[in-house]
Amino acid sequence: MLTVALSGVRFHAPVGAYPQEALIYNELELHIAVAQKAEITDLPFLNYVTLYHIAKKAVLEPTPLLENILQKIVKNILAVYPNTKINVEIRKLSPPLGGEVTYSSVKWEGD
Numbered sequence: 620m621l622t623v624a625l626s627g628v629r630f631h632a633p634v635g636a637y638p639q640e641a642l643i644y645n646e647l648e649l650h651i652a653v654a655q656k657a658e659i660t661d662l663p664f665l666n667y668v669t670l671y672h673i674a675k676k677a678v679l680e681p682t683p684l685l686e687n688i689l690q691k692i693v694k695n696i697l698a699v700y701p702n703t704k705i706n707v708e709i710r711k712l713s714p715p716l717g718g719e720v721t722y723s724s725v726k727w728e729g730d
Contacts, residue, residue: 620704623665624652628674633681634688637715641681646712647688648722649674653696654704669699685709685725693727704730 628649633641651670655663677691692707706729710722 620654621657621662621665622652622654623667625667625670626650628671630675630678632678634685636683647678648710648712650708652706653700665700670696685711689725689727
């Protein structure tokens with residue numbers, strides 16, 4: 620199994636259920652890992668630049684929910700790399716909840 624991953628990828632994104640979040644943006648941190656069955660003598664090419672651009676496109680589209688971004692990222696990775704195992708976590712850093720919260724997150728782990 621070959622896994623290619625990006626960790627700590629950060630974006631300022633227009634995501635959030637509150638109107639002010641679309642104006643001030645939120646800081647998001649992503650972790651993406653894509654795995655594919657492979658033999659050590661014949662490793663596939665999983666391009667982390669492609670993964671970054673898929674994430675960037677999904678994150679920069681205004682949306683109220685992290686789940687919407689997660690869905691777009693997973694769907695678009697599968698379109699480029701079918702038959703892979705995908706793990707994606709999106710964290711909204713310091714979400715505006717009226718108290719001190721390090722992050723809220725959504726995560727997808729699937730084949």
